[in-house]
Amino acid sequence: MPQSSHPSGGAPVAKVRHFLQMSDFSAEEYAYLFERTKIIKDRFKRYELYHPLRDRTLAMVFQKNSTRTRVSFEAGMGQLGGSAIFLTSEASQISRGEPIEDLSRVLSRMVDVVMIRTFKQSMVERFAEYSRVPVINGLTDEHHPCQILADIFTYIEQRGPIKGKIVTWVGDAVNMLNSWMQAAKILGFTVHASTPPGYPIDAQLLAECGDSVRVFEDPLEAARGSHLVTTDVWTSMGFEAETEVRKKAFADWCVDEEMMALADPSALFMHCLPAHRGEEVSAGVIDGPQSVVWDEAENRLHAQKALLEYLVVGEVKS
Ligand code: CP
Numbered sequence: 001m002p003q004s005s006h007p008s009g010g011a012p013v014a015k016v017r018h019f020l021q022m023s024d025f026s027a028e029e030y031a032y033l034f035e036r037t038k039i040i041k042d043r044f045k046r047y048e049l050y051h052p053l054r055d056r057t058l059a060m061v062f063q064k065n066s067t068r069t070r071v072s073f074e075a076g077m078g079q080l081g082g083s084a085i086f087l088t089s090e091a092s093q094i095s096r097g098e099p100i101e102d103l104s105r106v107l108s109r110m111v112d113v114v115m116i117r118t119f120k121q122s123m124v125e126r127f128a129e130y131s132r133v134p135v136i137n138g139l140t141d142e143h144h145p146c147q148i149l150a151d152i153f154t155y156i157e158q159r160g161p162i163k164g165k166i167v168t169w170v171g172d173a174v175n176m177l178n179s180w181m182q183a184a185k186i187l188g189f190t191v192h193a194s195t196p197p198g199y200p201i202d203a204q205l206l207a208e209c210g211d212s213v214r215v216f217e218d219p220l221e222a223a224r225g226s227h228l229v230t231t232d233v234w235t236s237m238g239f240e241a242e243t244e245v246r247k248k249a250f251a252d253w254c255v256d257e258e259m260m261a262l263a264d265p266s267a268l269f270m271h272c273l274p275a276h277r278g279e280e281v282s283a284g285v286i287d288g289p290q291s292v293v294w295d296e297a298e299n300r301l302h303a304q305k306a307l308l309e310y311l312v313v314g315e316v317k318s
């Protein structure tokens, strides 16, 4: 339901919804968000004014670099009638050691929703624990739920329901894979994952996902019959010191034309970007006919606008 007063007033809010990982929402909520994403996207394409977040403010805390996440959240808030504030560690008191709990208490008395991009998932969880307003994970070492929200919307937009389909993950056992795995369990598709020796998938998450995830030693086998092949950089933010070692370890985990040929003829290719052509993906695949990476990137904007609307004003009918 729409809030009638800012949660900074009165007693602490008992139940604030956050989006910290895919498992925070139900299949029904995702169905609603994908419907809203389409409505909001169509309105945007017609340049129809839609300002459900008029006078509302988003604070964005970035402790890692970003292009897409920053622009899509900042532009999205403006398009919904609100505004966004960009904070970094260096330009704020975070770098002087202000406790996360204090940052959360302060920001959540001034703004209506907070997005955080940081290292450890435990940081966003601690922040959320003390926040009076919704908190969104804009990427941690462990999860990248906003990206998967946009990716699944993109799949549905291009090919219809994702339920029952196979999504192949080729590459690092990283945030993106973890979020795909959680989504598979909730939304009823299967992830075929192949990571190089020495880069194992999180065992606890794997156990939680059960039959929704199948692990393959051979990346080509993982791609066989797949409806969506996806990958990510070999070296994620925060792991730069390992770049040279990783280049050797990941050499065979490249999505190329040979791999795409084993997938279902309808298969799409996705990449959260930024990409390294000639490393995790060949130029022929990312710039080829099966690639939907530009739609995928654009859909960050639309999917996150639906997410912001849902978290700040609740379910809407119009
Ligand atoms: N895919 C993604 O999150 O991109 P940025 O790092 O540019 O935000």
Ligand code: NVA
Pocket: 139, 140, 141, 174, 175, 176, 232, 233, 235, 236, 237, 272, 273, 274
């Ligand atoms: N796995 C990558 C995703 C970047 C959007 C990283 O964490 O750097």
